Amino acid sequence: MGPVTTHPGPADDRPADPVGGVTAAGSAPPDATVPDDVLGTEVPARPLGRLDAGRCSVQALARGDSPVATASPAQRWLLIEQPGPWGREALTESRFDADVAPMLARRSREEGVRLLLVRRPGGRLADSGRRWAYADSRPGREGLWWSVRTSDAELVTAPWDGSVGEAAPGPTYLVCTHGGHDACCALRGRPLARSLPAPGADDVWECSHLGGDRFAANVVVLPHGFYYGQVPGDGSDLVAAHGRGQVALPWLRGRAGVPAPGQAAQHFARGELGLFGIDDLPVVSVEQRTPPGSEVERWLVILAGPDGEVVTSVESRPSADAAHLTCRATHPAHSRTWHVTFAGGPVA
Template identity: 45%
Template sequence: MSATALPATYDESRGWEPCSDRSLERDDPLAGTGGFGARWLLIEIDGAWGTHALFQSRLDPELGRALARRAEGEGIRPVAIRKFGRRADARRTQTSWRWALADARPGRESIRWGSVEDPAELLHVPLDGSAGIPSSEPALLVCTHARHDQCCAVRGRPVAQALAAAYPDATWESSHLGGDRFAATMIVLPYGLYYGRVPAAQAAEIVESYRHGEVVERYYRGRSSLTNVVQAAQSFARSHTGDLRIDAFTPLSEERIEGGWAVELEHGDDVLTVRVHEQMSAPLLSTCAATIPNAVREFAPDTITRRARL
């Protein structure tokens, strides 16, 4: 896969070497790279974000830390969100703080929305899914977190803009989602579908495929509630069978074996056993800010076998 041209905002004279361009040139595999998040707490924070969005924003830093500790203590991943174009709107007074609790665990997928007038009230939002209004619409989160990584802003904002034009109510800019080298990155909640290298012109395809119960494999990184090993095994199974349904390959087991893993996936009336192994990449700079190359783990398929489900 060859690198695509950078937008006009890229100034080569400044010496910036986009990590996403380097990743494209290496053709880093996407399979099995989705970050983990079984449950998610989304907090609307208008205006600019610093490196740590909950601590460096218009939200009081101590309140932000308390919110993060509370969520993470319950195994919930907190993320800042804002509507497209609200980044530079620092003068706007935020009078309502929307929040959402999304459950991405298979069989429990749900998202509930609420709002508070005082951000301190966010500390009292129940995290057990008992509050808020349930929604059947997805939340489309696109990472545009410039202070965390330049590529997220340069690549992410055009995608957020395109999605906001087509799906204004569902689209949000988000803080760090992980996988900066795969920018533009996005996640579709509540199913936790991670995507990378999303072109603005094809972003709507991801949403329409979701509405039809399918993933777009060429941009798909994996499901956030599953381990990276299972994410990779599902990707290899999709490539092997051509079945793109979101729920097509239910994980039954994940076993460490000599030389890798054996993952059993339910597929209709059958069980697929996908054997995968881990390999380390050549040392690379995985973010724009990285200065020391490090190897990252990648997954490759060994065998895929099918048997009838007992």
């Protein structure tokens, strides 16, 4: 069986910190621009430019970069509805209470909860603009619960455990549209967020930085934490798959919280075995066979299959060529390529 090659997080795109790009805290055509009414702001915003050949997402598609094995390590999430513009550091460069932001960011880091700002697609204002949600992606604990705050300060002491709020009845789709972080996220993400055919108005939100800018349009599906990249068109195939309780494999980056070698192994095995259920092929173990940080790293990854263990051999090494991997990158960098084969088990 031949290897599968993927290009996960490069030096410019390490896993994001739990605050989601805060330090105190639908493919569009190549010449697409974002109209003013899509900016999601109530004040003039800096022009984002065009989705031309120099953009990182356009170059990544031309190179054939795969987003596999690039999902975040986060497994718990705090979503804060914050309409209006977001700067590069979303929480502190928005209309969120500036006195509260550092305290909230500190708690987020200490508890390992990924903090994301969210807003309605296309600049539509919510009924109150004060909603927030806690989500848990840990296997067996999956859920997302919406609440309403009367002040930003309430979030510092609110329980982040699912004990308050109204449970979301189905998947929630977060589309990264954080143009203040990388223009590609807005140029590709905003049209997708507006057109994504989710069942209800509360099921789709624009969100702040998810990571993997060159894979825009990026989407995370909660509560299970499935990351997607390079989502084409209106995203209808992605929504349809999750409506069936399955992943959309062609655009799957991985599941949040699963180690990168496990994500690569799962992706390969799903494709080979035709197992697309959201709970299929959980990781049993990841055993590193080379010293961490080696130029070429190898792991033995065991997955739980329907007929017993599925054993895979996973290898990661630098890509042959260096490239500018985000629109803001100042120097070229190598991504990591992944190569997976079956090493044993019922399909050896």
